[in-house]
Every structure is written in C-alpha cells, then in structure tokens.
Amino acid sequence: MTRTFYRPQYQLLILPFIIMMFLFTENVSAQSQIAEFNIVATVKGFIPDVIEVPQGSEVRLIFTTPDTEHSVTPSAFGVEKIMILPGGEMVLEFIAEESGTFKLGCTTLCSYRHFLFMRPVLTIRVKP
Numbered sequence: 001m002t003r004t005f006y007r008p009q010y011q012l013l014i015l016p017f018i019i020m021m022f023l024f025t026e027n028v029s030a031q032s033q034i035a036e037f038n039i040v041a042t043v044k045g046f047i048p049d050v051i052e053v054p055q056g057s058e059v060r061l062i063f064t065t066p067d068t069e070h071s072v073t074p075s076a077f078g079v080e081k082i083m084i085l086p087g088g089e090m091v092l093e094f095i096a097e098e099s100g101t102f103k104l105g106c107t108t109l110c111s112y113r114h115f116l117f118m119r120p121v122l123t124i125r126v127k128p
C-alpha cells in the first residue's frame, strides 16, 4: 500500500480559508481603536497624571521630559522598565485587556521627592 502525502487538490480547499483569514484580521485591526496620549514627566508629576481608556483598546503613550531622567515599569501590561530621557520621546504601547485602575510610579530616583513619597505617579483607568 502506498501513501500519498502530497495531494494537490487539498491546496484548493485551503486557499479560501487563507483568504478569509486575511480579510478577518484586516477587519479586526480596523475596528480596534488606538488611544494616544502625550505625557510629560516632570519631578513634580506626570502631565496629565490621570488618563482613561476603554477596555480592549490599544493604548499608545508618548512620554517626554523637560527636566531629568524618569522611568516607568508597566509590568501590569506586560512591558518591562522604560526610560524617559530628556530630549527624547519614549513610546509605550500595550493593549488594555483588563479593566481597573493601574498606577505607574516613576521608578527612577529623579529627585528628593521619592524619599518623601511624592514620586510622580500616572494613573491609568481602564473602563469596562
């Protein structure tokens, strides 16, 4: 008995599925909304310091700083520590999958305020 591993007629069956898959993914990306914010990090706090996004949205935060080095560690969104450096732009992108309130405190010793429990904190509210 011989086995045929390659059957050309199967290719014709698979092709419509591949086309449908491409159409579907294109549709999904068109529907998802991107929530974009410009956030300035200063030793006195983030400006703005509270943002609201709908659950399931794609979030893009563009950080800049006029004073000194800052950083955030958004591990709740599966992102490791990112540095915010003077003169540069730091883009943080994630998908807000879970609803709730998330606080991103500055994780770099940017001023004496850290010792006084006054470090900059960015609050992200993900609304269901």
Ligand SMILES: [Cu+2]
Pocket: 042, 043, 069, 070, 071, 106, 107, 108, 109, 110, 111, 120
């Ligand atoms: Cu800081």
